[in-house]
Amino acid sequence: MSASTPPLEPETLSWLKQLPEAGVWLDEKGLIGWCNPAAAALIPDTDPLGKRLENWFQPVVDESRVLQDRGSWWPHHAQRGLLGLAGKRWRWFQGTLAPYKNGQLCILHEVTHEYNQALAYASSLEVLSSLLTQEEQLEELLMRVLQAAVRVVPGAEAGSLTLLEKGEFRFVAQIGFADNLTGHALSYNHELAWYGLGEQDWLLGKPRLLVAPHIQERTQKHVSHELDMFNQMGKLEELKATITVPIVLQGQVMGTLNLDSLTSTEAFPPESLAIAQTFALQAATVLYGLLARRYLSELALSDALTGLGNRHALEESFPKLKAQAARLDWPLTLIYWDMDGLKRLNDRYGHAAGDQALKILAAALRSVFRQEDPIFRIGGDEFVSLHLGLQLSEVPELVQRVRAAIHVGVSAGAVMVSPLQDLQAVLAQADAAMYADKRRLRDSLEL
Template identity: 35%
Template sequence: MAHTLDGRLATVLTALGRLAGEEVLTRLPVLLADIGPDAAEVVLPGAGHVPLRCGEEVVRELRLPPGAPLGSWRLFAAGVGALLETGAGRARAERLHRLTERLAGQGEDLDLVSRILEGVVTEFGLRGAQGLRDRCGTLHPEARWRVGDPGALPEWSAAERSALREGQPTVREDGLLLPLAGRWRTRLAMWFTAPPGRAWSPHDLDLLGAMAHAAGLEFERVQLTRHMAALLRLQENLLALGAEAAYQPLLEEALRVIPGAETGSLLVREGGVFRYRAAIVHDMAELRDVTFTLEDVRDRWYGLGLEAWAAGVPRVLVRPGQGVHGTSYTRAGVWVDALLPSVYGIAANVGVPVLYRGEVYAFLNIDARHDPHAFGGDSVEVARTFALHAAALLRETAQRARIEEAARTDVLTGLPNRRAFTESLARQVAAARRYGQALSLLVLDVSNFKTINDGLGHAAGDEALVQIGAAVAGALRTGDEVFRWGGDEFAVLLPHTAAAEAGVVAGRIQTALHARQVGGLPLHVTIGVAGTTPGEDPDGEALLRRADAAMYRAKREEKGLAPLV
């Protein structure tokens, strides 16, 4: 009898196996009724009969007839339970798959993570969930990525943080830490708070891992799109700046887009040395007047060899203060055989040669101060891309700056021209007005230029202008500016200088010219002086008119120095 029952129960299991998971419990009573009077009855749980389980949950019970073989029915119940669990797993997989499909192309939606968390919490009957972001090696909760009641977040161990970086989930008694791992180092994660005793099957972990991987890839795509958009904005902004003004915003953008970055610096090559042109967080007083030889930067600090250097390959160092030796520097002309002190506070560094047409133009340092594992493949890839764009931007900016500079430069003397004078006069007047400072202006005219030009030829006239420009520039103080105003006239702006002091400067110019000759003829200039006093509201056009008038009065009086105005 038992053997016959076992055969009939096996037939029922075979029929149930052909059904969709949600149909098993519906069809089970009908199929059991067909096997005869010794069949069990399917009832709701709670009466203590043979349980039908789906995972850990009792969903129905089998009430057996008197004398029924308990072993056979228990085996049957286990078979039905396996079918129920398989069906439930298949249905769960389909629901999670639909949830995963919603990720594609939707990473810009900041609420997407919350919806994923809600779906998982509902599907697995969890207490709550919290989205996390890795910052400086520490997991920080994102307020907008919180669902249900995740409770207080656990303290993650070093091993758990390491597993997270490698894209491995961590199962704990109180929940599941699930990394959103795409191609690169994990920087986003989900924490699911589970009720006591919640077990995670390998099938569940596989399903969640597939969903998390899809989410990680989508967010990496979004980050890449944002990085490209940032580089385009940067290009538009930097082209309006000169090369010097472009260094700091370029570094700031690098820190925004390179994953794991906290601080950084930009070394620009000037001849045979590299000099700091931008830094963020570093003590600029420490970096001021510091230069490195090409060999120190390339062979000791970078250290990947000539081929990698010439290809612009990014290099990652962990705790460079411990691993780099022999790197020296020069401060204000004094050689120092040591690392800069700030290097010892760096946990990790990405160094990227910035190339343009095969030549290293600059070197970008991106630092992490706290997390030695901050930089992953994503950091290296973004740093490489950023350096390629930065090189083109810096070169284009420098080229535009050279063009602009050429438009403000006199070709013959190399001095700033009248256009540059007009711009500088406006700046100096605005500064003098703002800070209540004095400002003076000298206007110079070459007294015997016609004699030299007509008597000795145009080449001699050109030589006279070059010598006068050099003599005037050599007689000025730091901060003073000389311009070739046009023809045989020059102008000198003297910030922080009242008229009386300007007269002294004019005297130095005459002295500097005293010993200069062209073709045996002395060089002589007539100088007009005009100035304001501290607190006086300066007017650029009025100052220019006064200096010009003073110069013409001096010409009429045949004196080299006009009376003070």
Template identity: 35%
Template sequence: MTIPYPAILVASLAAAAAVYGLGLAGIYALPWFMFFSATAASVHGLWVGTVAALGSVVLLNFYPSNPQDYLVMAFILLLSAYLADQVGHSLRRAHRRAKQLAQIQDVFLQGLELVPRFLSREQLLRELPGMFSQLLRGSQLRIWIPRGAQQLELLQTDPLNTGDLPTPLVRQALGVRQLVWPDMDLARRSPKKPGHPAPGRVGTPGPYELAVALRVRDEPVAVLQFLRGEAWRQEELELFFRLAQTVSRQLEHLQDLELRRLLLKVADQLSAASNKQIVAEVALRHLLSALDMEAGAVMQYVKGTLRGIGWHLPKDLRPALTPLAQALANHQGIAWQAYHSGESHFFENYSAHPTALPELQQLGFETLVAYPVHIRDAMKGRVVLVLGKRAPVAWTRGKKEILLGVERLLSSALERALLEELHQRISRLLTEAWSVPSQQVYAHILEVAVELVPGSEAGSLWVWDGAAYRCRAWVGSGQACEETQDESSFMEWFGLEPAKALSGQPRIRSGQQTLRQGLQANLCLPVGHQGRVLAYLNLDNQHDPEAFAEDSLAVARLFAAPIATLIHELQNRSALEKAALTDGLTGLYNRRAFDLRLQEEFERARRYGYSLSLLVIDLKNFKPINDQLGHAVGDQALVAVARVLAQAQRLGDMVFRWGGDEFAVLLPQTDLEGARAAAGRLLEALSTICFEGFCLSANIGAASFPQEADSAQMLLNLADRRMYDDKKGVG
């Protein structure tokens, strides 16, 4: 309701005139003049009220009164003007404050209504300046984003507004949990009453500045900087702080929603990934976008090297970064630190770090993280996630929560993919065993074990051959395996009870326990089958005494049964092959074995450039022994010949029985002269074999590669012809 002040003024003067018309004393006109003076002072101020009071005193002179009454009435009129002015000032101030509070409340309510409409944090921050410019006329809002290494970057909502630097007030707001303004400490010492301008800024020229940090989980994610041309009032300070809290809560809510949406999307795509390369590609694609990174790689420890499972690199950086993403050796850089420690390493100023890789320093990388992906039972980060960017980016708690959530999904998916890869490789081994030579199968077993058992760099496979454990395969740059080891030596090396060896229980040794020069850690897996340890699988690490852990033992145990099956089958196959290639009477290799070994030894001699000689032997005087003394004695004679030939052979020589009374000897690394000398020694040895007056002898033909023959068949034909020439007494 609006008070009719002009009507009060007119009515007061009319009432005073009526008193005058009735001829009453001045005391009866005094209340109306008081109304007039008070109304004038209340509406127009003290000076106008004083003038109205003095005018009223002059008018009272026309009323019948004594001089003393005039003085009293004058005092009363002036006092009423003064009191009315004070009351009016208070009312006007209260009215203005009520109006301001209503406006502030309206702004706050509009802000509460607008803030929840935004569906992403980036959209909310970009739209805040426009929203506040509409709510707070004459105010300007700038938003500063932390970019790591104590740097702040202005969120550009106006393309023309560039090149600005954060003020000291903005940097101060970044480190406190309250609203800050210039001379805030002075304001605390001399607080103003509500409605007054903010302390420390009265009488100073604008623009006036306020700053407050937006915090998500008590961590600053942005700084709001308010600027305007007039001083801030206490009510506005409270408004801005409450609005900042509202925006912070909405940012936290949006961050939680974005994290949940991201994890649901990643989990859905990882569940459909068929191998570890696809798993890595899915994780990198989502992480690079969510964390504002430009390059990344997922690296797995394989045979002493961190090898890239998958990577995503900008086109301009691929020539320089691809070699690093493919393989990172030498145990250098933060990826190796994360592998060894099992802890994540975050950098916002990577180029200044003492262990920074020179390649990344030259490319200008500032933001980097090496995040270990923890596989179950692993003491180390067998898989390391590396992300980076050339520009500085702050590693906020929100970004770390994203990394942690995706790492857990990545860990589960990789564990499943690696286990599937292990089963596939073992299945392939079992399939290939029937189509490749035994020695190649042993090599494949060891290669797969070294590659897939976590922590392995090198290794050897020792297989029982009936008398001792013989080294069948060896991988790595360490000490080569010895030729044979007896059973007691291996049990001493294994170091546990025989029952544990028979049950296939693997064991780990590290540091001084390894006993072998150059080794830091060893995992030994005994392969038991039907009451005997068929083989020992040794896996080694030359650099890290803590290379093997429970995850290594778990994978090694998966190898035990397939390796036992393979070795048992290989030994059975070897026995069958030996039976097929061995003469049943003499135990020497037969004609089928001769045909195989002749070609193999000839190719080997040609490849390595050494001589190969062949002796073809036909016994003399065997027919009389066989015909006259009987076939049993004849068989005894053949066995005696085989024994003499086997005793006379050097290491590496091979003796064969072609059939009947014909034999052959392959002499690797022997020229023609050496072959003839060997033939003389064999003749001398054969002449000692006698049965009831019949003594054996032989016709021998010798030929040599490369002196006389350039093919295996030519070598055989030449030796055979010379044997017949010797039989005929030719030459």
């Protein structure tokens, strides 16, 4: 293709014509003087000669796809750069310039897949950084994952994200649909049937692409019981193409990522599925990170053997309950518990038997106390419980109920918490009362 014979050697012309990459020669004014067949097929103009390449290709100046003004195209001194070609979907090219025959030879190598993957990973790093440094809510982080996926995955115009809760997939984030879609849920079996590739691919997190009219057919078949609701809020009749990727965490599907096109059944090129899977992995990482953080937090405040609060948890809970008692003008009672004979039990039957006895005592305390009464294991065989609104006169009956629920001996000492007392003072007073109870029990056995 030429407006006039370009100043290219025959060998160069022959090589450029056979090149699978787009090749363009720009004259000294930066106008297209010649292009090879690959470039002619790429440029959306039947007669591009004498025109500027920046009419169609725009330089990318950062990761968010912000483009420079059309008049300030690729600087002449630049030798390499990333260019975007607009169309039904953006395509991305690595451009290389080289001086040639009073002009420049430009080779355009398509990197759409690599660039979109890079954007996906950049988004992942941003979300993970937020996960590590901020205390955002789970829904907020997952909404950021969804926003990045809709922005980055080629063809995506809308989307939603679900989480598995109590056997149902609840919508926790959406873009492009009715706000009240969030909060609605589908059963596990309905979501699996909507996915449609079978349980093996489901557990592997394999992306699935579905296009109209199969979208509507599958909806009628598998979610017909809520069809009107999803038609209203989820625009099912308008969907032309949809990708669903299971969010898999530790071998279980914990949610689904759905990306949608409302305009074309051909909106999603093959690379869209792989990039969508990147964002499903990102969502799984967010879930894992939050669950791990929650686990570590619980671990820091709980006793590993019994699952009760530990001494650190007691130190956090005590001032809060004391302040609550003062506001309500209610009594606050602390009971110090000690299991009798743990050392003898360990020496005779082994530590496994002793651990089991401690678990039994913990379970008895849980079963007898109200749900709002916190219990803590603060030492090997020592437990503490706090009771808002409990009078000292009511403690003996409570102790008897605990003793009746277990087959090991237990001593207990109770004190009424004074607003002026700190935790150490209350514990010392309750410990002394517990040892007095232990002596009484021992004396009664010797009689």
